[in-house]
Amino acid sequence: MQIDIDALETYNELARDGAESAAASLSQLTGIQTRVDVTNVSLASAADLRYEFVGREFAGVRIALGGAFSGETVMAFDNQAREAITDVLAPDGTMERSAVEEVGNIMMSGFIDGWADHLDTGIDMSPPTYVEGSGEEVLPTNVASGEQLMMFRSRVQAVDESVDFRICLMPERATMAEAMEPAADSGIDFEKLEVFNEMTAAGSANAAGNISTMTGIDADLEVNRMSFVPIEDVPAQVGDERYVGTVLQYEGSIGGYLVILFDQPSARAVVDAMMPGGSEDGWGEMEQSALEELCNIMTSGFIDGWANVLESEIQHSPPQFVADMGSSILSPVVGRMAESQEHAFLLDSTIETADDRAFRCELFALPNEAELTAALDALLVERADQLEADPSEVF
Amino acid sequence: MSVPASDDAPGAADLSVSVADSGVSAGGCLRTSGLGSCLGIALHDPEAGVGGLLHPMLPFREDETRRRERYVDSGVERLVDDLVDIGADRRRLVARVVGGAAVVEFGWNDDAGGSIGQRNVAAAEEVLDEAGIDIVGREVGGDHGRSMRFDTATGELTVERTDGERTVL
Numbered sequence: 271m272q273i274d275i276d277a278l279e280t281y282n283e284l285a286r287d288g289a290e291s292a293a294a295s296l297s298q299l300t301g302i303q304t305r306v307d308v309t310n311v312s313l314a315s316a317a318d319l320r321y322e323f324v325g326r327e328f329a330g331v332r333i334a335l336g337g338a339f340s341g342e343t344v345m346a347f348d349n350q351a352r353e354a355i356t357d358v359l360a361p362d363g364t365m366e367r368s369a370v371e372e373v374g375n376i377m378m379s380g381f382i383d384g385w386a387d388h389l390d391t392g393i394d395m396s397p398p399t400y401v402e403g404s405g406e407e408v409l410p411t412n413v414a415s416g417e418q419l420m421m422f423r424s425r426v427q428a429v430d431e432s433v434d435f436r437i438c439l440m441p442e443r444a445t446m447a448e449a450m451e452p453a454a455d456s457g458i459d460f461e462k463l464e465v466f467n468e469m470t471a472a473g474s475a476n477a478a479g480n481i482s483t484m485t486g487i488d489a490d491l492e493v494n495r496m497s498f499v500p501i502e503d504v505p506a507q508v509g510d511e512r513y514v515g516t517v518l519q520y521e522g523s524i525g526g527y528l529v530i531l532f533d534q535p536s537a538r539a540v541v542d543a544m545m546p547g548g549s550e551d552g553w554g555e556m557e558q559s560a561l562e563e564l565c566n567i568m569t570s571g572f573i574d575g576w577a578n579v580l581e582s583e584i585q586h587s588p589p590q591f592v593a594d595m596g597s598s599i600l601s602p603v604v605g606r607m608a609e610s611q612e613h614a615f616l617l618d619s620t621i622e623t624a625d626d627r628a629f630r631c632e633l634f635a636l637p638n639e640a641e642l643t644a645a646l647d648a649l650l651v652e653r654a655d656q657l658e659a660d661p662s663e664v665f
Numbered sequence: 666m667s668v669p670a671s672d673d674a675p676g677a678a679d680l681s682v683s684v685a686d687s688g689v690s691a692g693g694c695l696r697t698s699g700l701g702s703c704l705g706i707a708l709h710d711p712e713a714g715v716g717g718l719l720h721p722m723l724p725f726r727e728d729e730t731r732r733r734e735r736y737v738d739s740g741v742e743r744l745v746d747d748l749v750d751i752g753a754d755r756r757r758l759v760a761r762v763v764g765g766a767a768v769v770e771f772g773w774n775d776d777a778g779g780s781i782g783q784r785n786v787a788a789a790e791e792v793l794d795e796a797g798i799d800i801v802g803r804e805v806g807g808d809h810g811r812s813m814r815f816d817t818a819t820g821e822l823t824v825e826r827t828d829g830e831r832t833v834l
Contacts, residue, residue, distance in 0.1 A: 305681060502685035502722060502735060510698045510812070512827065517769045590770045594827050597699025598810025601684070602769045605702050605722045605781040608735065 271443070272457035275643065277450040278311065278498055279613050281422065284384045285309050286500075289424035289437055291380035292345070296435075299373055300358045302428050308506055309424040310497040310616075313467055316417055321493045330435070331374030331398035335382070338391040339449070341441035343381070344401065345374045351433035371398045381437055389449070418464045420446060462646045467496045467617075469579050474619035474633060476571030481621065481631065484564055485543035489631065491624040497616045501608045504616055508596035508634065513537075514553065515631075516565040516589030517603065520573055523582035523645045526637035527603045528572065530565045530589070531596060536629045540564055558591040565589040572633060580645050603636065611639045679814065682718045685735040689717035689747045690817045698812035700764035702782035704737065704789055704805075705813045707761045708744055708798065709820040710753035716817030717744045723781065724788030737788040741796065761802040761822045761834045762789050763813050770808075782806065802834030 286309040293304040312319070328346040335341045347355065352370060359369035375398045386393045422439040441449070450457075471494040481489045499507060508529075514537035515530045532540065544560045553561075566589050577584040592599050607614060617635040679694040684703060688695050695718040697705050702722075709716040719740045726736035733739040745755055765782035779787075786805045793800055802822060804811070810827045822834040 305683075502683070502732070505684055505699050505701075517771070519771060587771070592769055594701070594768050595699055595810040595812075597684075598701035598766070598768050598827065601699060601701030601703045601722070601810075602767070602771075602781050604684075608722055612731070 271447040271450075271460040272452050273446075273450045273460050273463070274452035274457045275613075275639070277452070280388070281385075281449065282309065282311050282498060282500065282613070284388055285311065285422040285424055285437075285439065287384045288381035289426055291383065292377035292424075292437060293426045295377045295380045296355075296373065296426075299376065300355055302354050302433060304426050304428050304433075307425045307427045307434075308499075308503060309422075310499040310503070310507070311420060311422045312495050312497045313418055313420050313463060314495040315471075316419055318493045318495055319419060319421060327404055328436075329370055329400075329402040331371055331378065332401050333375070333378050333398050334396040335439075335441075336394040336396070338389050339385060339393045339441065340445045341439060343378055343440075344438045345378055345381075345435065346401075346438070347374075347435040348433065351428075351435045354428075354433050367400055371400050374398055378437075381439075418467060458643055458646055462649050463496070465579075465649065466576075466642075466646060467494065469575050470494055470496065470572075470617045470619065470635065473572035473575040474621060476575060477568040477619070477633060478621040480567045480571050481540065481564070484567065485540045487539060487543060487623065487629050489621045489623055489629055491620075491622050493620040495618050497618065499614055499616055501604050501612060501614045504604045504614055504636070505597035505600040507616060507618070508600050508632075510595050510597050512594070513596050513599065514561065514593045515591075515599075516562055517592055517599065518565075518569060518587045518589045520584050520586040522577065522584035523580050523648075524576060524584060524637045524641045526635065526641070527607070528569055528586070529599060529603060529634040529636075530568060530631065531599070531634070532561075532631045536631055537561060539629060553591070553593055562589045562591055568633070572635070580649060582645075600634070607636060607638070613639065615639060615642055682720050684720050685722055685732055687717060687719040687734045687740060687744045687747065689715065689744070689751055691715045691751055692818040694814055694816050696812070696814040700811040700813065701766055701768040702780060702785060703764055704785045705763040705811070705815075706737070706741060706744070706789055706793075707763070707813075707815045707822050708741075708748060708753075708758050709761070709815075709817065710748065710757045711759070711820055712757055713752045713754065714818050715748060715751050715753045716815060716820065717748045718815050719744045721785065724784045737785060738792050741789075741792050745796065745798075756797070758798045759801045759820070760789075760793050760798045761815070761820075762786065762793075762800055763804050763822070763824050763834075764811055765789075765805040766810060767806075767808050768810055804832045804834060 289306045329352045330346040333343050356366040360366045424437045427434045474492045478489045513531035517529050541557045619633040622630040679696045682688045682697040697720045706719045721737045721740045726739040733743045765786035767780040804824045812825045815822045824832045
């Protein structure tokens with residue numbers, strides 16, 4: 271299956287417009303002012319997609335799509351959003367489920383309308399199925415573990431951030447193939463994109479291993495996702511939380527940026543492990559150097575995997591220490607990239623301790639779009655096969 | 666995408682302006698966060714009590730197919746038009762400029778002509794001067810990220826820097 275990048279941009283914009291339309295419906299029905307926070311199209315394994323929903327309670331509706339566009343959609347409201355809806359539409363405490371179903375159905379119609387207009391055809395919607403539960407239980411059902419999935423995702427928040435809801439749309443593969451078929455021989459091979467995603471997953475496993483070796487912190491859970499996002503939305507994907515980490519550039523067959531961010535307690539934990547008896551607080555030169563050294567080694571594990579599979583060299587600059595809001599750190603990075611591209615492939619890997627999530631580190635790789643496309647084009651299928659056979663031979 | 670004009674009563678929720686976006690309000694508050702090399706450009710008509718906020722990433726738009734609010738020059742032009750639409754007089758507009766920091770030292774392939782933040786601040790000064798809009802307050806440069814909140818009723822703009830410094834412009 272070949273994917274046309276322009277078509278991917280168009281569908282991403284349709285998803286954003288659809289989310290805005292759904293948000294407007296919610297405002298009309300409940301009076302809650304909302305805005306679309308994040309929209310992207312992601313490629314991830316089913317397990318990694320599920321992980322994002324773990325530990326949160328959601329209620330919502332699942333709707334199957336048919337006709338010219340087949341797939342499945344889920345509209346998931348967090349508890350506050352559900353309460354806001356039922357307070358207005360089912361204030362006496364009865365019919366709460368019907369209220370959620372009705373609102374979900376109306377919002378999903380708004381979401382889908384733009385897609386139908388674009389395809390110049392009707393899209394059939396099944397009656398809504400009410401779903402409720404913790405996280406993954408609300409996700410689409412036709413998710414086989416191990417398989418990589420393409421999912422359009424939007425997160426909408428109230429302007430005062432008191433409520434949020436998610437819209438997920440998973441088109442069937444045949445529908446995707448038809449909708450995104452390139453007009454000329456200019457597309458990205460979807461299977462190669464999957465291989466690249468697997469390479470990144472192997473790279474983040476290496477980076478996690480490096481953390482454990484250097485600090486003794488057993489960071490053994492990695493969640494990996496490749497997203498295609500409008501360039502200006504990248505800072506919002508990272509958010510306003512405070513982070514400590516490094517930024518570096520890489521060049522070669524693929525150029526771009528790698529941003530490694532630790533939440534503050536995790537950054538302190540790795541530095542304390544590397545420099546027992548160091549200063550208690552603050553980030554002096556010694557602490558900064560220690561963190562840069564760790565990130566340098568993590569980067570090698572991460573980037574070298576790409577270079578091995580692509581059979582070409584990728585050099586990287588020394589990591590530069592940063593400590594700020596995540597979105598402010600990403601701002602100059604995407605500023606530079608926005609001079610030459612409209613959308614970005616964002617490879618996002620989360621490394622954390624599996625049991626308590628006390629330690630958390632995120633890697634954001636932003637490859638130059640044109641160079642990534644060219645490198646994937648040159649990726650030989652035999653190398654991809656080799657990776658699938660045994661990633662450890664490649665990395 | 667522009668946030669719609671609002672005539673919110675005091676105490677209503679702030680309108681949040683995203684990266685490469687702008688918003689206007691008649692008496693409400695506008696806010697934005699994650700200002701690294703980006704700018705927050707707040708325009709205010711004190712007499713009409715209306716104001717607007719732009720969050721551009723880059724100095725000048727050289728390709729007309731690109732989104733206007735991503736750039737200082739085309740974004741200011743758009744914001745002024747939106748403000749006039751909700752009752753501002755362009756001759757009365759004053760500006761406050763925030764951001765333009767160098768949060769990241771790249772150390773490799775450094776930008777020619779200064780960091781993006783420096784180029785954004787220079788572009789804002791040039792564009793606002795050409796538009797005849799005075800800059801009455803600024804909190805720019807340095808190497809820390811910023812968040813800001815702009816009260817369009819009074820023109821008061823509060824900047825929170827990530828090193829803990831708080832400034833009212």
